[in-house]
Amino acid sequence: MNLDAVRQHVIVVDLGYGDAGKGTVVDWLxxxxxxxxxxxxNGGAQAAHNVVLRDGRHHTFAQFGASTFHPGVRTHLSRHVVVDPLALAVEADHLAAVGVPDALDRLTVDGEALLATPYHRAANRARELARGADRHGSCGLGVGEAVAYGLAHPDQAPxxxxxxxxxxxxxxxxxLRDRLSAExxxxxxxxxxxxxxxxxAFAERVEIVERSWLARELRAGTCVFEGAQGVLxxxxxxxxxxxxxxxTTFANAEGLLAEAGLAGSATRLGVLRTVTTRHGPGxxxxxxxxxxxxxxxxxxxxxxxxxxxxxxxAVAHAYALAVAGGVDGLALTHLDLVGQGxxxxxxxxxxxxxxxxxxxxGDxxxxxxxxxxxxxxxxxxxEPPPVDWPTAVEQALATPVxxxxxxxxxxxxxxxLVNAWCRGRAPF
Incomplete structure (x- = not known):
């Protein structure tokens, strides 16, 4: 098999604490x-991947893929995503308001995916408030609560x-409501x-599929795997x-590719900002x-x-690279900050x-x-501040930008990557 066929897909992962620009990278791809x-x-409705078009339109992608402004590109929510149908409807409404009326028509959802419900959300917020000054910085949307309930009650989780x-x-x-209320x-x-x-209404409007659907889709053409949050x-x-x-590593995406008989068929792309950021405590x-x-x-x-x-x-990002098992290349965002003095x-x-x-x-x-x-x-x-940031980051992390x-x-x-991807060739 030639290189172009082997490296058909791309997996995009954030090597920080999230918010590095995965959305804008996926949009560009x-x-x-x-x-x-x-x-x-991975993740769920707590994702916030911002895409801005040249005409000024903007959307914060939570559950829909950050490709949705592009006609014909579908979104698939795999079984590893915690799906919130109520939040999905709100997001679809905003997309329609900014010129994308068919987002739901281009969506498939794995039937095995966990549901995030108002009960998960309420329990999540109650626990976070009870922590007082020791709050963890939860997004308050019930994603972790849904995962925890699914682990505790795998045969009864919605x-x-x-x-x-x-x-x-x-x-x-x-x-679910009775158990959480009792606690x-x-x-x-x-x-x-x-x-x-x-x-x-969600079930009537959205195409719910079995896990074999994704295997067929991956064999049919190029797909981009969009991660949520960050490896740290x-x-x-x-x-x-x-x-x-x-x-938040490449593991889930690599597993889905392996199930389709396509292990090793994706370029692994890590995203970083020129500044390291974090939303919330820690x-x-x-x-x-x-x-x-x-x-x-x-x-x-x-x-x-x-x-x-x-x-x-660079210490934390090198740790993220090690945890993730390395990447083929880095996407370095927010370079416009460098020229601001x-x-x-x-x-x-x-x-x-x-x-x-x-x-x-697990330890x-x-x-x-x-x-x-x-x-x-x-x-x-x-060291003094870098002049050539891409080269400085490459040297610090021993990975090409x-x-x-x-x-x-x-x-x-x-x-x-711009030249390679735009020519339709494998980037590496």
Missing amino acids: CATRPVRTVVRF RVADCRSPEVLRRRLTA LGPLDAPPVADCLPAYR LDEWHGFHPYTTWST PLVTEDPTLPLADPHNPTNPWQGRFRFGHFD LDLRICHRYTDLDRLVPGPP LDRQARLTERLLQTRPVYD VLTSHGPTTADKEGH
Whole structure:
């Protein structure tokens, strides 16, 4: 098999704490080469992938793929996504308002995917409020609560396919509400009977498929896998307890490809900002409150708190690369910040650490100890600010930068990947 066929697909993963620009990268990939489907392979409605078009239209993609502005490109929500039909309807309405009336027509959803419901959301918020000053920075949308319930009650957790069977869904929603209410007290959520019509409408409007659908789609043409959140928030390797209930590495996407008999058929693309950011509490070793930065697409919100900025943390990003098993190339975004006269630095080591070593997956006690250490350490900046940022990042992480972004639109992208992808060839 030739290289072009072998590297047919692309997996896009954030190597930070999220918000590095996965949406704009996926949008560019789908604008410059025919793509059949964008596959979401983790997370849920808490994703916030911003895409801005040249004509100024903007949408924050949560469950729909960040390709949806491009006619004909589909979105598939795999079984690894926690699906919120109520939030999906709101998102579809906004897409229609900005000129995309057929987003739901181009959507498929794996029937095995867990449902996020108003009961999960209410329980999630109740737990977060009860933590007081020790809040984890949850998005408050019930995604982690849905995953936890699915692990505890795998045969009774509401799933997408249940929306086609009202009585099954009624029983499962009732059991869910009763269990969570018994644990947490009365929930701020509507009665089950009031929820059922919305789920029935979802099942009638959206194409719900079996897992074999994706295998056929992957064999039919190029697909882009769009990750959610970031590797430094990974459920197993992130800095516990400030993590997500989701595998944020390449693992889920690689597993889906392997099931289709296409293992190794994707280019692995890691996305990073020129500044390291974090939304909500938890370690951000290079945080610098004096940086005069703001992100209009990531404002302070009552659940995650403020959006925090720090200098480029090569130590943390090298850890993310190791956790993820490496990438074929990096996409470096927000390079427009470099020309603004800011004293932006690269942190190559901490005061008491030169590197972070991944541990065995699932050892959350180890990850919690690592978190405590990161909350105490400080960054060391032993070089002047870089002049050539892509080269400096390549050297710091021993990985090629193949795509650079100097702004939010497709016109703001350049690099080796641009030439290779636009010619319809394998990038590496």
